[in-house]
Amino acid sequence: MExxxxxxxxxxxxxxxxWLPKQVFLVVWRSLMTIFRTPEAILPPIGISIFFLVIxxxxxxxxxxxxxxxxxxxxxxxxxxxxxxxxxxxxAGIAAxxxxxxxxxxxxxxxxxxxxxxxxxxxxxxxxxxxxxGLQASIVVSIGLLLGxxxxxxxxxxLAVVGLAVLLGSGFAGFTVSAALGSGSxxxxxxxxxxxxxLTFLAPTFVPLDLLDGWLKTAARINPITYVLEAxxxxxxxxxxxxxxxxxxxxxxxxxxxxxxLAVFALRARxxxx
Amino acid sequence: MTEDAVVVEKLAKHYPGDVLxxxxxxxxxxxxxxxxxxxxxxxxxxxxxxxxTTLALPTSGGARVGGFDVVSQAAEVRGIAGxxxxxxxxxPLMKPLELLTLQGRLFGYARQQAAERATELLELVGLSDAxxxxxxxxxxxxxxxLDLAVALVHQPEILFLDEPTTGLDxxxxxxxxxxxxxLNRELGMTIFLTTQYLEEADELAxxxxxxxxxxxxxxxxxxxxxxxxxxxxxxxxxxDRAVAERASAxxxxxxxxxxxxxxxxxxxxxKAAEMIPAVIGRLQGAQIEPLSLTLTQPTLDDVFLQVTGQxxxxxxxxxxxQA
Numbered sequence: 001m002e003x004x005x006x007x008x009x010x011x012x013x014x015x016x017x018x019w020l021p022k023q024v025f026l027v028v029w030r031s032l033m034t035i036f037r038t039p040e041a042i043l044p045p046i047g048i049s050i051f052f053l054v055i056x057x058x059x060x061x062x063x064x065x066x067x068x069x070x071x072x073x074x075x076x077x078x079x080x081x082x083x084x085x086x087x088x089x090x091x092a093g094i095a096a097x098x099x100x101x102x103x104x105x106x107x108x109x110x111x112x113x114x115x116x117x118x119x120x121x122x123x124x125x126x127x128x129x130x131x132x133x134g135l136q137a138s139i140v141v142s143i144g145l146l147l148g149x150x151x152x153x154x155x156x157x158x159l160a161v162v163g164l165a166v167l168l169g170s171g172f173a174g175f176t177v178s179a180a181l182g183s184g185s186x187x188x189x190x191x192x193x194x195x196x197x198x199l200t201f202l203a204p205t206f207v208p209l210d211l212l213d214g215w216l217k218t219a220a221r222i223n224p225i226t227y228v229l230e231a232x233x234x235x236x237x238x239x240x241x242x243x244x245x246x247x248x249x250x251x252x253x254x255x256x257x258x259x260x261x262l263a264v265f266a267l268r269a270r271x272x273x274x
Numbered sequence: 275m276t277e278d279a280v281v282v283e284k285l286a287k288h289y290p291g292d293v294l295x296x297x298x299x300x301x302x303x304x305x306x307x308x309x310x311x312x313x314x315x316x317x318x319x320x321x322x323x324x325x326x327t328t329l330a331l332p333t334s335g336g337a338r339v340g341g342f343d344v345v346s347q348a349a350e351v352r353g354i355a356g357x358x359x360x361x362x363x364x365x366p367l368m369k370p371l372e373l374l375t376l377q378g379r380l381f382g383y384a385r386q387q388a389a390e391r392a393t394e395l396l397e398l399v400g401l402s403d404a405x406x407x408x409x410x411x412x413x414x415x416x417x418x419x420l421d422l423a424v425a426l427v428h429q430p431e432i433l434f435l436d437e438p439t440t441g442l443d444x445x446x447x448x449x450x451x452x453x454x455x456x457l458n459r460e461l462g463m464t465i466f467l468t469t470q471y472l473e474e475a476d477e478l479a480x481x482x483x484x485x486x487x488x489x490x491x492x493x494x495x496x497x498x499x500x501x502x503x504x505x506x507x508x509x510x511x512x513x514d515r516a517v518a519e520r521a522s523a524x525x526x527x528x529x530x531x532x533x534x535x536x537x538x539x540x541x542x543x544x545k546a547a548e549m550i551p552a553v554i555g556r557l558q559g560a561q562i563e564p565l566s567l568t569l570t571q572p573t574l575d576d577v578f579l580q581v582t583g584q585x586x587x588x589x590x591x592x593x594x595x596q597a
Contacts, residue, residue: 016382026379034367037408106363109329110424113352114380273331273348 017115027116027124028131031098035132041097042132045090049140053083057147060206074237077151080144081232084137084161085200085225088169091133093193095125096176103184103270112271121271122263125177130170137165149236157235160245167252168228172196174259181266199225224251277341278302279432279464280309280326284335287321295321297488298335303466303481305431308458310479311468312574318488319468320360323436326466327357340431356430360437362421366410370396370420373409374427381428395423399453415446422453433457435467439474447474454478472574482574484581491581496574503572503580506546508553510539510564517562524560525553546571 018026035042056079102108111121141149141158151157179192202219203226204212212220220226231248234241280303287296296318303309311319324330326337328348336343342350364373371392378388396402399419404412409420418438425433435454439447455478457463469475475482476496483493492499500506512518518537526532528549529541543549546569557564 018379018382023380026376030368030372030376033372034365037367101367102365105365106359106361107365108363109359110363110377111380112329113327113357114377114428115349115352115382116380273329 017117020117020119023117023120024123024127027111027120028127031095031124031128032131034101035094035098035128041094042136045087045093046136046139049083049087049090049136050143052086053080053140053143054147056082056206074148074150076144076147076149077236078233079206080141080149080236081161081229082200082205083140083144084165084232085168085229087136087140088133088165089172089193089196089200091129091136091169092172092176092196093190094132095129095173096180096189096193097186098128099125099177099180100184100186100189103180104186118267118271122177122260122267125180126170126173126263129173130166133169134162134166137162137169151236152239153235157240161232161235164228164232164248164252167249167256168225171224171252171256171259174256174263178259178262178266181263181270184270199223203229205229224255227251277338279305279307280337280339280466282322282326282335282337285322285325285332285337286334287318287325287330288333294488296325296332299485299488299490300335301483301490301493303464305464306458306462307480308454308465308467308478310475310482311466311485312470312472312475312479312482312578313468313485314470317485319470319485320436322485323357323359323434323466323468327355327434328352329357353428354431356425356428356433358418358421358425358433358435358438360440362417364409364417364421364424367408369406369408370401370423371405373420374423377424377427391427395426396420398426399423400449415442415449418442418446418450419453422450426457430463432464432466435465437468437470439469439471451477472578476574484578486582492577499574499577500572501544503576506542506544506572507570508541508543508546508550509568509570510541510553510557511566512537512539512562512564520560521557521562521564524556524562528553528556540570 017023057076060079061075099108102111108121141162151161153160175196176189176193180189183189183192202216203223204220209217209220209226209230227244227247228251231244234244280301282299282301284298284300285296286294286298288294299318299322311322313319321330325332326339326344328344328351331345336345338344339351340354342354344351368376371389374392374395375385375388378391379385383391393402396405399422401416401419401423404416409417412420422435422438425435438454439450442450451474454465454467458465465478467474467478480495481493482496482499484491484499492502494502510518510521512521514537515534518534518539522532522534522539525539525541529543531542533540533542541549541553550567550569554567
């Protein structure tokens with residue numbers, strides 16, 4: 001504490017802020033570091049995904065013979081995508097919880113006082129959440145393999161399934177991050193994360209789309225999750241099908257576009273000086 | 275860049291519900307100065323600092339920091355201003371070097387430079403020993419010091435400190451004072467600090483502005499402000515009351531007012547220190563020997579009382595205590 005170090009002078013202040021990808025890399029790295037320091041936030045969702053996978057497989061697996069369109073295909077391959085989608089939801093929740101912690105601790109304001117690009121403030125938590133959910137989805141897929149899953153498209157197909165999960169989850173994250181920015185409160189953000197939960201059931205969740213009817217079928221048709229589930233199932237049970245993958249990817253992109261627009265709006269509102 | 279470090283012109287801030295936080299204040303802070311913004315809670319100090327550091331917008335009027343407009347040149351202001359707000363903004367899950375390094379890199383330092391700067395700043399604020407611990411385990415004083423280090427990462431020309439020692443124990447407070455003085459004296463950093471502590475303003479500030487209910491009530495160096503209250507006194511103690519009365523007869527004409535309190539004579543007069551030789555000369559001429567002589571100077575609290583009509587401590591008591 002006795003002498004001021006030589007380099008602490010007023011003449012060395014940096015002048016160039018790093019370009020956006022570098023900033024995003026820095027904040028994503030930092031988000032991941034803090035996420036891994038709270039394992040209590042990432043482990044339970046993985047446990048729950050695995051729990052449901054095992055339960056669905058053992059209780060409904062035998063009934064698969066009664067589902068006409070499933071004939072010859074494994075129920076595990078049919079139900080695994082549901083577990084993966086659930087993992088995507090929890091990954092999105094983690095992204096938002098991180099952001100809320102920053103808002104509550106005042107660290108978010110500290111970042112605002114740096115020359116950080118506003119986009120990095122959004123992409124940081126979203127991309128960190130996407131990476132975490134990719135990891136979670138991979139773990140769930142691995143458990144599926146242990147339970148006897150035999151994917152029709154092999155390892156590349158599994159990677160495509162995880163890729164779809166990451167795309168879908170980052171769309172969800174756009175929404176939860178908006179809720180975090182809008183509310184600045186952990187409880188409200190948590191509540192908002194649950195909105196997507198019913199969406200996973202307004203979909204051909206347990207039986208194929210053809211077996212649904214009435215309003216549920218209508219809801220399922222406009223639910224982006226439907227197309228993601230179907231694309232994943234196609235990959236796991238039937239084989240490569242460009243049309244189904246395109247629909248799945250398109251559904252993810254549309255969702256992400258809408259949610260990111262919302263997030264940009266929420267960020268503007270939060271960072272607007274008044 | 276010869277303009278004053280901070281120039282505030284008719285700055286006003288209204289909050290919804292007809293709350294007037296700052297009412298057309300104007301003042302300047304010279305480069306290299308420590309400027310103390312003194313006032314009770316709710317006087318408009320934090321609002322002013324938030325506007326000056328680009329975190330809030332003025333309702334009317336304007337301000338320039340380092341020659342940059344705080345409204346239209348916010349990015350430039352952030353580049354040259356460092357800010358430690360009243361509530362620290364630190365991620366409890368991170369370790370201090372990680373925080374400082376990330377901050378440095380976002381400001382454009384290369385990895386190695388940022389790491390060196392982080393180590394150096396942690397040493398500067400005396401937290402090297404706690405480098406391995408997460409910020410969540412830090413005490414209030416340690417967090418304040420780390421927050422100060424974060425504010426210094428980009429080597430600001432002007433440092434804004436919003437009530438830097440509120441809630442700190444006396445030892446931590448003195449540590450922080452020493453740090454502030456060093457930054458000012460050794461690096462020539464301009465420092466703008468708000469405080470509700472008279473002794474803090476007196477101890478640190480070259481110039482003090484007293485703000486009360488959104489208005490600047492008085493401004494000047496602590497010495498000048500205290501002199502303006504004019505209640506300096508020379509206190510002379512004598513053997514007994516009789517001697518004291520004889521002395522007072524000699525001195526009566528020299529003082530603005532005079533008071534005898536048993537064997538002590540109090541002479542109230544401006545520039546008391548300069549008058550001591552004359553007072554002693556007069557007593558010697560009359561062959562009266564005082565037992566002791568002390569000089570009492572007015573405190574900033576007296577100044578505060580005079581300009582606002584209330585004691586700062588009393589005003590503080592009415593306000594909501596800070597978390």
